[in-house]
Each structure stands twice: as C-alpha cells, then as structure tokens.
Amino acid sequence: MIDLYYWPTPNGHKVTLFLEEAGLDYAIKPVDIGKGEQFQPAFLAVSPNNKMPAIVDHAPADGGVPISVFESGAILLYLAEKTGRFLPADARGRVAALEWLFWQVAGLGPMSGQMGHFNVYAPEKIPYAIDRYGNEVRRLHGVIDQRLSRHAYLAGDEYGIADMASYPWIEAYDALKPDYPAFPHLKRWHDAIAARPATQRAYALKDQVNPDAGKPLDEEARRHLFGPR
Structure with a gap:
C-alpha cells in the first residue's frame, strides 16, 4: 500500500496519473x-x-521499512523503477525519458506556475511579469x-513518466490554454492522454477531494499559499 499525500494541483495529478x-x-x-x-x-516529516x-x-522493493519520497519528479521515477513500467529499460530510451522529465520539473512546471500566478492570483497586474x-x-x-x-510521446513511441509529468501543466489554468492552432502536435498528444481511462480516473479525484477546486481563493487560502512562512 502507498500513502499519497495529495491535493488536486498539477503536481498532484502527476502521481495519480501513474x-x-x-x-x-x-x-x-x-x-x-x-x-x-x-x-x-x-x-x-514526509x-x-x-x-x-x-x-x-509501505511495501518497498527491498522489503525494509517504509520509504517516503517527496518532489513529484522523484516520485514518478521511484514508482517507475519500483514497478518496471513507464520508463524505458534501454539506455537511450531511459536518457530521453529523464531528459524530458527534468525538462518539465525545471522548466515547464515552474514557468507555467509563474504565468498562472501573475495572471490569476497576483493582487496587481504587472505587465512585465505577465509578458x-x-x-x-x-x-x-x-x-x-x-x-x-x-x-508519439516525449520519450519516443511509448507513454511514460515524462508525459505524466508534463500533461497536467498544459491546461493548468482554464483561461490560459495553449495556442493549439500554432502547436498541433501538442494538441494531438494532449487529446490522446486526456482520452486514457486512467487519466479520467485520476482527474475524477479532484471533485472528490476538493469540490471547491477552481473557485476564487479566500484570504485564508491566499495567506497560506502566498504569504511569507
């Protein structure tokens, strides 16, 4: 059994997808x-x-005490290695998968998050940051x-952890979707993943765990999410 500490955010969706x-x-x-x-x-502590x-x-591959893992990219890699799935076994395929996994955690995720923050959550509109x-x-x-x-997919012909990492950040904000006419291959890939039954099950958890997802933040939420700690 795996305990998943989760909230329905793009990074949370990565792990439920896997x-x-x-x-x-x-x-x-x-x-x-x-x-x-x-x-x-x-x-x-986790x-x-x-x-x-x-x-x-609670059932790691070595049979020892439970293993905790934080950071969504590390979790995906851990689970792929634990199960032997969604990560190519050959050296070249593995390199491609890790390149695109790290591309997401270092670039697509943080940049998309900042785009969303300055467009959606920031108390004032700062044109430089938005642009x-x-x-x-x-x-x-x-x-x-x-x-x-x-x-077909980021690491090659097979769906894998690099795709699971990137997919939730493509349409993370309803009002900030990609320019799909300019990026038709991105649209094809996104639609293919959205149609997977496992993707639909993973995203159905959003309404179960947080029925208020997508609603404007109240002051308490803003304080916890964006205030200094």
Missing part, C-alpha cells in the same frame, strides 16, 4: 494547502519542503510541439 495507470493500491491522504496543512509537523505531493511506500512568463511558456510549448512532431 498510480491509476499502474493499478497500484494507494490511499489518499488529503493535504489542504488552502488551510495550511502542508506546514503541519506530520507532513513536514515532505520537508512543505510541498505536495509526497508518498510513503515574461507568458512568452516563456509559449516558447516551451513550441519545444514540446517540435518534439512531438517526430514522436
């Missing part, structure tokens, strides 16, 4: 980031950076579109 695809047994431990639960000592998701694997992050995300969409013009 767990649903792999059919692993897991239990959701909700971490309400709008109420500051990510700062509780019990969670910090995720010292006070970010979710995180997991605790800066919007332009960078568009550049990244162009990078992924070029890759997908030559391959």
Whole structure:
C-alpha cells in the first residue's frame, strides 16, 4: 500500500496519473494547502519542503521499512523503477525519458506556475511579469510541439513518466490554454492522454477531494499559499 499525500494541483495529478495507470493500491491522504496543512509537523516529516505531493511506500522493493519520497519528479521515477513500467529499460530510451522529465520539473512546471500566478492570483497586474512568463511558456510549448512532431510521446513511441509529468501543466489554468492552432502536435498528444481511462480516473479525484477546486481563493487560502512562512 502507498500513502499519497495529495491535493488536486498539477503536481498532484502527476502521481495519480501513474498510480491509476499502474493499478497500484494507494490511499489518499488529503493535504489542504488552502488551510495550511502542508506546514503541519506530520507532513513536514514526509515532505520537508512543505510541498505536495509526497508518498510513503509501505511495501518497498527491498522489503525494509517504509520509504517516503517527496518532489513529484522523484516520485514518478521511484514508482517507475519500483514497478518496471513507464520508463524505458534501454539506455537511450531511459536518457530521453529523464531528459524530458527534468525538462518539465525545471522548466515547464515552474514557468507555467509563474504565468498562472501573475495572471490569476497576483493582487496587481504587472505587465512585465505577465509578458515574461507568458512568452516563456509559449516558447516551451513550441519545444514540446517540435518534439512531438517526430514522436508519439516525449520519450519516443511509448507513454511514460515524462508525459505524466508534463500533461497536467498544459491546461493548468482554464483561461490560459495553449495556442493549439500554432502547436498541433501538442494538441494531438494532449487529446490522446486526456482520452486514457486512467487519466479520467485520476482527474475524477479532484471533485472528490476538493469540490471547491477552481473557485476564487479566500484570504485564508491566499495567506497560506502566498504569504511569507
């Protein structure tokens, strides 16, 4: 059994995508980031950076004591190695998968998050920041579109952890969707993943765990998410 410390954010969706695809047994431990639960000592013992998701694997491959893992990219890599799935076994395929996984965690995720922050959550509109992050995300969409013009998925012909990492960040904000006419290969890839039954099961958890997802933030949530800690 795997305990998943989760809230329905793009990074949270990455891990449920894998767990649903792999059919692993897991239990959701909700971490309400709008109420500051990510700062509780019990969670910090698992995720010292006070970010979710995180997991605790109670049946690690070595048969030892439970293993905790934080950071969504590390979790995907851990689960892929544990199950032997969604990560190519050959050296060249593995390199491609890790390149695109790290591309997402270092670029697509942070830049998309900043784009969303300055467009959706910031208390004042700062044109420089809006243009800066919007332009960078568009550049990244162009990078992924070029890759997908030559391959069905990011690491090659098979769906894998690099795709699971990137997919939730493509339409993370309803009002900030990609320019799909300019990036048709990105659209083809996104539609293919959206149609997967495991993707639909993973995203159905959003309404179960947080029925208020998508609603404007109240002052308490803003304080916990964006205030100094």
